[in-house]
Amino acid sequence: MAAVSSNLDPEVAKRLRRNDAGLVPAIVQEHGTGQVLMMAWMNDEALHRTLTTGRATYWSRSRDELWIKGETSGHVQHVRSVAIDCDGDTLLVTVEQTGAACHTGEHTCFYTPLEVIR
Amino acid sequence: MAAVSSNLDPEVAKRLRRNDAGLVPAIVQEHGTGQVLMMAWMNDEALHRTLTTGRATYWSRSRDELWIKGETSGHVQHVRSVAIDCDGDTLLVTVEQTGAACHTGEHTCFYTPLEVIR
Numbered sequence: 001m002a003a004v005s006s007n008l009d010p011e012v013a014k015r016l017r018r019n020d021a022g023l024v025p026a027i028v029q030e031h032g033t034g035q036v037l038m039m040a041w042m043n044d045e046a047l048h049r050t051l052t053t054g055r056a057t058y059w060s061r062s063r064d065e066l067w068i069k070g071e072t073s074g075h076v077q078h079v080r081s082v083a084i085d086c087d088g089d090t091l092l093v094t095v096e097q098t099g100a101a102c103h104t105g106e107h108t109c110f111y112t113p114l115e116v117i118r
Numbered sequence: 119m120a121a122v123s124s125n126l127d128p129e130v131a132k133r134l135r136r137n138d139a140g141l142v143p144a145i146v147q148e149h150g151t152g153q154v155l156m157m158a159w160m161n162d163e164a165l166h167r168t169l170t171t172g173r174a175t176y177w178s179r180s181r182d183e184l185w186i187k188g189e190t191s192g193h194v195q196h197v198r199s200v201a202i203d204c205d206g207d208t209l210l211v212t213v214e215q216t217g218a219a220c221h222t223g224e225h226t227c228f229y230t231p232l233e234v235i236r
Contacts, residue, residue: 025143036210079234082231083232090157092154112202112203114200114201
């Protein structure tokens with residue numbers, strides 16, 4: 001899908017391979033602990049803001065709007081680094097997490113193990 | 119989307135929130151280093167095999183078939199743990215990675231940083 005109008009650097013925008021909704025998944029990892037905290041989605045403008053404001057910003061698919069993580073909860077994410085994967089369809093965002101990343105109050109959204117049978 | 123026929127434990131299957139293609143993203147993290155290696159997609163059967171064979175198995179969207187990671191390259195992933203996120207739409211798979219996770223030969227697919235401007 002073509003990018004919608006955004007302020008994202010065109011050199012970065014042309015690397016992105018977006019889904020049909022114009023979004024790419026962003027994996028969020030905690031700086032220091034290495035813990036994977038959550039996955040969210042970004043459009044071009046969310047990535048632009050993440051790269052330029054230092055605050056992790058996503059596209060809320062339920063509210064259909066830009067979502068600055070922690071804006072209401074206070075559980076903000078300060079961006080340390082962002083990487084794009086080999087084929088441009090996934091982002092990895094490393095953050096300093098304030099409080100819980102998960103809306104349930106858990107530190108990470110991945111708090112439910114599934115049984116692995118060996 | 120409803121699950122297609124698979125051998126996945128119904129108790130696990132009912133927790134999954136799949137996309138329109140019947141897939142959920144699986145974040146792959148390396149045991150020990152904590153490095154995020156790649157992201158891939160699973161359908162119910164791929165998750166079933168990942169949980170029961172100890173070998174990370176995905177759904178290849180390009181080949182439209184189950185894909186046992188490393189089956190041709192030898193770069194297999196032995197599964198240490200699997201977690202599902204708070205809303206059931208993303209998986210986190212922890213693996214012992216043999217060789218490179220990325221098809222480019224890099225250890226991780228996330229080897230390209232994007233510039234963060236503070």
